[in-house]
Amino acid sequence: MNILLVYAHPEAQSLNGSLKNFAVKHLQDAGHQVQVSDLYAMKWKASLDGEDRTDRDSANRFSPVLDSRIALEQGTQSADIALEQEKLLWADTVILQFPLWWFSMPAILKGWVERVYAYGFAYGVGEHSDTHWGDRYGEGTLAGKRAMLLVTAGGWESHYSPRGINGPIEDILFPIHHGILYYPGFDVLPPFVAYRTDRFDEAKFPDLCSALGKRLDALASTEPLPFRKQNFGDYAIPQLTLREDIAPGRSGFAVHLK
Secondary structure, eight states: EEEEEEEOOOOOTSSHHHHHHHHHHHHHHOOOOEEEEEEETTTTOOOOOOBBTOOOOOOOOHHHHHHHHHHHTOOOHHHHHHHHHHHHHSSSEEEEEEEEEEBBOOOOOOOHHHHHOOTTBBOOOOBSSSSSSSSSSOSSTTTTEEEEEEEEOSSOOGGSSTTTTTHHHHHHHHHHIIIIIITTEEEEEEEEOOOOOGOTTTOOOOOHHHHHHHHHHHHHHSSOBBBBBBBIIITTTTEEOOTTTTTTTTTTTTGBBO
């Protein structure tokens, strides 16, 4: 299997750094081909701007959508963006690894998404009609590939439980799972989350690696999160609202799971 690990932590000697090293070796020892995009080490430019199109006339107003589309179509994207897109097309499975900072991913990883997910690549694909509203949410450029989050969090697991003060971890990660991974077509696997990482010590590390190793060994067989596909009858088009007879009287993130 071809596996891309997109890694976002600034300290190589952190717990995240150790987990990244373990994951890469474990996957390679199992016979997988692995590429790593270490965003901090790459000094990844996080800001989406006009410099992402190499032939852009700076006198013209910058349009994130239009400039992104033209650059992709004309082959004038900056080289770093094009390379990451090639990695995504190469990969069978993508792992996004990051610490949970302020209830989301670090800014550098969000910037990777914003720049690499170009119009015509990760969004703006497929026909729009009365029965089909683009190739997204279960369809798209990255359909047929798998994705998983490898996340570390400083809080206790109970803090992220259904009644925990931080909110359920499933809800916190929903925008990433559903909006960043499922939107362009990935089959999204349940996340691997390590809690209380600020209290971690060397004695606990082998157990964490053992649990992570089991999840990595099951990348090809783990059942994805059962998100509803957009164009397969569950949603009214073009309103893109769930049909009234599905999960009646309910709302929120969970209704988008079968």
